[in-house]
Every structure is written in C-alpha cells, then in structure tokens.
Amino acid sequence: MTTSSRTSTRRNIGIGAAVAVAAALLGVASYTATKPGGAASADVPAAEVSADPQAGVYPELAKLARRDHGDALAQGRADAPVVLIEYADFLCGYCGKFARDTEPALVKKYVENGTLRIEWRNFPIFGKESDAAARAAWAAGRQGRFWQFHAAAYAEGAKEKGFGEARLKALAEEAGVKDIARFTRDAGGEAAAKAVRTDQEEAYQLGATSTPSFLVNGRPIAGAQPAATFTHAIEAAAKAARTAKDTKDTKDTKDTKDAKDAKADR
Template sequence: MYYSMDETLGFALLSIVIIGLIISPSISSINADNHEIMSPREQMESGIDAEDVVCKSGLVLMVRSTNGAAACVKSSTSMKLSGAGWGDVIEATMEEKQEEEQMEEENHDKEIVLEEELSMGEQEQMDENSNQTIIQLEEEISAGEEDSLSDESTQEDVFTIGGIDLSMAAPVEGQDDAPITIIEFGDYQCPNCKQWFQKEKPSITSNHILSNTTKLYFVDAPWAGDDSSTAAEASYCADDQGKYMEYHSTLYNNQGGIQDGWANSDSLKQFAIELGLDSEMFDECLDSGKYSDRVSYNKEVATSNGVGGTPHFFIVGPDGIVKQITGPQPSVIFDVEIFKLGY
C-alpha cells in the first residue's frame, strides 16, 4: 500500500506519542536527579509493572508472589522475609512497610531519648565528680591550713638559747633575764652527774646563779636505762606540785646503782611521800606516763646537739657565743668561762 509523505509523517508522530505515553511513567519514576522517587505503590498505580518498580538508593525491590505487590526494603529485611511468600527479594506490604517505618521512627526517638538520658547521666556524674573534687580540694586546703597553723604554733612554742631547744627543759634556776646561761644535760642514774651536783654545783649556784648573772636549765639525757627516764618523768610530776628542785635534789642524793631498783616506780613514789607531795596525784601522774613524751623529746634534743655522755654543759653568753664543757669539771672551769664572757 502506498502512503503519501504527509501520511507517513503522521504515522511516525503518532508512534512517538504512543511510545512516550507508555514509557513516560517509567521515566518520571526514575528521574532521581530532579525529583524524588515515587513509592512502589505510586509507581504501580501510574502503570509501572511490579518487576519494573525503581527503588531508592540502598533499597532492594521485592515482589510478593501471592498478589504481585511490590516494595522497596533494606537488604537485611529482604533476607528475613525471603521465606514469607515473596520472591527472592522480598519486602513487606505497604501496611507492614508503614509499620516498619513507624517502628524505625520510634526506635530512632528512643535512641535520641536514651542518648539524652546518657548525656544527662554523664553530666550528672561529671557534676558529682566535680563536686567531689571541689570538696576534696577544700578539705586539702583546710588540712593544709591546719598544718600550717600547727607548724606556726610549734615554731612559736620552740624556745631556744644558743640554738639549743629548751622548750621541754626543767624549770629555770635563777633569773630569766640573767645574761649568762648554763645548759646541763644530765641523767639521774649517772654517777658523774651526782658527783658534779653534790661537789661543784653549790659553788656555781652561790657565785653566779644567786648573783643574777647566770641561770641554769636542766635537760634530760637518760642514757643509763629505763629507770633514768622514769625518774625524769617523776621529777616533772613533782613539778606539778611545785616541788621540782626538791625532788631533783632527792634523786641525786638517793642515787644507787644503775638499774638496781632505787629509781623504779615504787621508789620514786616513796620519795614523793617523803617530800610531802599528794601521793594520789603523784602516783596517777607517774602511772599514766604523763611526761614520757617530754622526756623523749629532751633525749632527742641531747642527741641532736651531740651529747654523747653526761654530764654535758653548754655555756651561752649574751652575744650568743657558746662554750661546751664535758664531764664533771670543777666549778673553777665554769668561773673562767663566765669571766671570759665579761661576768
């Protein structure tokens, strides 16, 4: 059959229009560069076969074998549904899809809430840690201040002459403002200390202490044994009742052998009775070890000043010059040293 040119062109245009009508839904559905991809249902309603439905990136197409429904799902979902009446690639129905999307939405919301709760919990923990750190810092500062105050208090309580700590020494003999100071380190069980006390000290007392040029401090250096320390403690218990010098003299005047019992607790209590002290008060003081720390402190002072034996003396002048005398030296030696200091 012969057609004219015009008829041929007309058939061609008509064919193009028909083809365009057929493929236009597919073109519009896959034009992902300029428009969103329609849902599988919208694509099928527009005339696209289930097998030709286009899914968004990351999703796979599944067609249900029972009713030919199409759906786009994640690969993980398709694997779970592969035995539920779908083809090799399966997705839920639209209702199921909506439920899945709703569940994903809810899970997403829960994740957000959980993250917020975790964040709040972390913040609370951080706040709690911060508060604990602040409290700890405040406690450390407070403790530091207390230590500092304690150190300052200790430094203020330390009393020295010639660099020798006399904070725990026995009561001074003589006037506090006497220009010359004699510091005696002694032991009540020391025979040489007894000798010096009985033979040399009386002259020093009359020539220098009573003339108000010299004062004397006695510091415990209990090297001879435990009874030496106990006797020193007892002397301070007597001092509580105003009888230090009397008790001090009694100890030297009643000295026996080293650790032979003359200075044990019972003997020391008997001395207190003989001096007319309140025995109950004295016994309680001695038995409690009230002055054990004081005696130990003085012993450390002796060691720190190089005292290795007793008696040991330091003579300190008004300008701080210190002269040492070791052993029970005659009183004349003290006279010479005091004279050198201008007195």
C-alpha cells in the first residue's frame, strides 16, 4: 500500500462515524427537497439549526474542509473560522437559486469580514452536460476565473441554454477567461476529469444523492434552504470557533505561567 493509499484509508476511516448521519441528512432530505420535478425551492422548509453550537455538528465531517491557499474553487481566507462546503451541479436549478439569491449576501456579510470561507465541490449528477460544465468550471479556475464562470453559468436562464461545447466557450468568454484555447485543452484533459471525480467521490461517500448539499463546519444542510438557515449555522459555527480559541488561549497562558513559576522555583 502506498503512502497516498494509507493516507486516504485513514481519512475514510476518520469520517466513517459520521457518514450514516450525513447520508440521512444529505441523501434522503436532499433528494426529497431538490429532486428534479420535486417541490419548488421556495417550499422547502427551513432546516432546524439548534442554538447550541455543537448540536448537529460532526467533527469528522469538518475535516473535509481543504483550506488550500491555492484553491481556485474557494473564496475567503484559508484560516477562516467557518468553512461552508457546497456540493453542486451547474444544471441544478436549486443550486442556481442558492447562487443568485443566498450566496451573495453570505459573501458580503461573512466572507468579506474573514468569518467564512466557501469551498466549492463539483458534483455533476445530471449527465454528460453536467460533467462538461464541471470540467469547464475547473478549467476556468486554472486561469483565476472560476467564480466569474460560476456567476455566468448560474445566471437566470443560463442552464436552459444547455452546456454544449460552444456554449461553454461562450460562458468562459463572458467570465473573462483570457486563453480560450488553453481553457478548451484544460477542460478536456485528465486533470479536470480527476478533479471532478475526486469531488464526486467525496459527495457520494457522504451519502449525497442530490444537489445542492452543504457542510458548515461539519454540520450537514440539505437543499436550497432559506438564507436564515445558513445564517444560523454560520453564526453558531463562528461562536463555537471563538469559544474553542478562547479556551485554547486560556490554557496556553496558564501553561506558560506554570512553566515560568516552575523555572523560578528551581
């Protein structure tokens, strides 16, 4: 077994205890709320988020946050106290609704002040064009234009035009991708396919069967929930992070003082 394989195995075992819970929340609930032809997103009831910062949170799932400084498919500080991971498909109407109606406010309120980091995971589940759009988005990210491509692909009425090859090039141009020839090569390359597969496998491992599905510091949230659901989850996660930091700082201060006292007694 290679070092990479051993690391992957340990990681899978590490999140195993929370997979059953995530499967129930991200699988059954997400499918019910967001399946094609299902209830309108506006009819999806708000997910209950307890005021207790620890309720509904699974530390094993929080470890899925990559916090990679060079991740083009993420926005916000790598060391932000809260990480929202989104598993989504560009052909998903509910994902588009989240992107247009909810995410911009979260970015303005929490990402810009350093509280929140958003990490995107490509989770194409609607077939060939979904996969092509995912690879194209990744390719746009190679030129620093992922979020601009994301906005163009999720604009009102964009998915109805499909994601054929010519359309994806047009979206890339709209997103400000400079080198379209490189974009085309990147989108069709093995690196793009591998990156998308990695994200897909992570989502399936969690039991997600539909989109969008989210994790907020290890708290699963299924479906295009109302903005208040995300606000409550982010605020609770930020509070928990502050408490953990204060506890650590207090312990570090005490340990330092004890060490100085012990040295003075010698």
